[in-house]
Amino acid sequence: MNRILDHLRGNLVGYIALVMAVGGTSYAATQLPSNSVGARQIRNHAITPTKFNPKYINGSVRGWAVVDSTGRLIRGGGGPRSVEETVAPGNYIVRWGFKLHRDCATVATIDQDHSRPTENIPIPGNPSVPYVAGYAVAESFTNGNGPNHNSSSVNTFNQQGQLTPLGFSVTVVC
Secondary structure, eight states: OHHHHHHHHHHHHHHHHHHHHHHHHHHHHHHSOTTOOOGGGSOTTOSOGGGSOGGGSSOOEEEEEEEOTTSOEEEEESSOEEEEOSSSTTEEEEEOSSOOOTTOEEEEEEOGGGSOOOEEEEETTEEEEEEOOEEEEEEEEOSSSSTTTTEEEEEEEETTSOBOOOOEEEEEEO
C-alpha cells in the first residue's frame, strides 16, 4: 500500500496535467463554434498545400514521374502512364490521371540513374568514367479527346542535340 501512495505522491502533478489536457481537447472539440479558428491560431506549416484553394496559391505539383530510357514508368504521382513514341527514339508521351489546365507548367530533366552513359570522361592517371550527358524538353497538351489529351510530351537529347533515349523525371506544376 505504501508503494502505491508513494507513486501517487511522486506523479500527482503529471496526473493532474494529463486530466487537464484531455479535458481541454474534449472541450475544444465539442464547445468551440465553427470558423472560430483563424490565421493567428494556426502554426506555420501546419496546413499542407493540398488543403488550400488552388486559385489562391502560386502553384503546386499536380503530377510527377520517373521514366527509364525504354519508356517504362519507374514511379510517380498523379496517375502517370508512360509510352515511348515510335516516331523517334527519345520521344515520350506521359499521360496523366488528372485534368491538365492551360496554366500548368511542365518541366523535365535527365535522370542519371535510369539512363545509359552517353560518353566517357577521361581522368588523368585513372580509367575513364562513364557519364550521362544530355537534356530534356517537355510540353503539355490540354485540349482534344485523342491520345494527347491530358498528356505531356518529353523529348530527350544527347549533348550534341540529337534525339536519344534517356531516362528522365517530369513534373507538372499548376
